[in-house]
Amino acid sequence: MLTYDISKCCKTLKFSRNMVDNSEKIEAENHQDYLLKLLRLEIEHRENARRDRMIKNAGFYSLKSFDSFRFDEVTLPASISPEYLRECEFLGEKNNLVFYGNVGTGKTHLATAIGLEACRLGKSVRFFRTAGLVNRLSEAKKSKDLSSFMKQIMKTDMLIFDEWGYVPLDRDGAQLLFEIVSECYERKSLVITTNIEFSRWVNVLYDEQMTGALLDRLLHHCYLLIFDGDSNRMKTSLIRQG
Secondary structure (H helix, E strand, O other), rough: HHHHHHHHHHHHOOOHHHHHHHHHOOOOOOHHHHHHHHHHHHHHHHHHHHHHHHHHOOOOOOOOOOOOOOOOOOOOOOOOHHHHHHOOHHHHOOEEEEEOOOOOHHHHHHHHHHHHHHHOOOOOEEEEHHHHHHHHHHHHHHHHOOHHHHHHHOOOOEEEEEEEEEOOOHHHHHHHHHHHHHHHHHOOOOHHHHHOOHOOOOOHOOOHHHHHHHHHHHHHHHHEEOOOOOOOOHHOHHHHOO
8 A cells, every 4th residue: 555655646746666666675774865865766767768768769770889889990080089979079069970981881880879879978869861861851841841840850969861872862852951951050960971972972962052052061060980991791791601
C-alpha cells in the first residue's frame, strides 16, 4: 500500500516510476541524505532518458562510436584535433565541417560518431541523407507543410547532410537545400559528407550562381577534413578475402 501511495505522489509530481523503485534500494544515514540520493538518481535517470530520446530523434541510420574510429587516413586542419571534434567545440563557434573523400573511407562513421557525442552533451542533432532530405522538403512544400518542417530543422544545434552530391538534384530541390544552408549560416553547424570536390558541386545543383552563394555561406566558417584512404568496406569485403 505504501509503494502504491508513493507511486501516486510521483505521478502527480511528474516523477518517473524509476523513483519508486529507487526508494526501496537507497541506504542513507539520515532523512536528508536519503532524499538527496533519491533526487540525484532521478536527475540521472532523466538525463539518460533525454539523451536516449535525442539520439532516437536524430535519425541516425546506424550508431557508430568515436572510440572505434581511426584517424590514420584522415587529414585534419592544423587548428583542430580529434578531441576538438569529440567535444563538439565547433558547435559553440557555429563552425561547419565538410568531410571529403572516396566512398567507404569513414566519412559517415565519423559524422555519426560526432553526432552521438553531441547528443550526449545535450545538443539537438538531425541526420539526413541529402537526397532523402530534399525529397522530404519537396513533399512538405507540396503539402504546404514546408514552413513547419523548416521550423523543426532550425530548432536543432547540428545538421548532418550525408552523401551530399551522390544524387543530382532538380532545380526546386537545389533551391530548397540552398534555403536551409542560407538559414543556418552563422546560426547552426552543418556537417557534410561528400565525394564531390567543390568545383563540381555546380553539376549537382545545376545553377552556377546559387552554387557560388551556397559555397560562400558554407565555407566562410568551415573546416575541411580529407579522407584519402582506400574504402574500408572493400578492405573487409568477403570477395577480397575469397
